[in-house]
Amino acid sequence: LVAAARLHGADQAVANWLASGRPLPAFGHKLYAEGDPRARALLKLLPELQPHAALAAAAEAQAGELPNIDFALTALAAAHELPDDAPFILFALGRCVGWLAHALEQVQAQRPIRPRARYVGPSAGTC
Numbered sequence: 001l002v003a004a005a006r007l008h009g010a011d012q013a014v015a016n017w018l019a020s021g022r023p024l025p026a027f028g029h030k031l032y033a034e035g036d037p038r039a040r041a042l043l044k045l046l047p048e049l050q051p052h053a054a055l056a057a058a059a060e061a062q063a064g065e066l067p068n069i070d071f072a073l074t075a076l077a078a079a080h081e082l083p084d085d086a087p088f089i090l091f092a093l094g095r096c097v098g099w100l101a102h103a104l105e106q107v108q109a110q111r112p113i114r115p116r117a118r119y120v121g122p123s124a125g126t127c
Contacts, residue, residue: 001025002051002074010054014062026071027059035066042072046079 001024004013017024029036043056052075059065067075073087106113 001055002078005051005055005058010051010058011062013051014055014058018063024059024063024065026068026074027063027065029068032068036068036072038069039067039072042069042076043067046072046075049075049078052078 001013001017004016014024056067069091070087073090076090077086102113
């Protein structure tokens with residue numbers, strides 16, 4: 001999408017993408033209907049980049065979609081001239097830090113934090 005925006009402009013790139021019937025990559029998030037707060041926070045810290053800023057405006061105008069964390073990490077990588085795979089690595093690093101923080105919290109609390117699932121398998125010692 002970024003490459004298409006550089007060639008044809010952001011408005012045309014978004015229009016062409018939407019006309020193909022594909023969802024816009026790096027826009028929208030099923031858990032954040034009002035916009036991804038992680039993306040919003042990160043994008044505020046970055047200089048306005050083109051075509052990223054124009055893509056964000058075009059996606060909102062044409063599809064009602066706001067940038068998600070994937071978009072923000074791509075903009076961050078572009079702003080700092082990082083390699084093409086940097087957004088994936090940055091996402092993974094952030095996820096790992098979060099997992100470590102949860103593990104430390106659980107060790108300190110001596111119990112699991114916010115369990116969202118219940119084990120429904122065999123009882124202990126019945127296998």
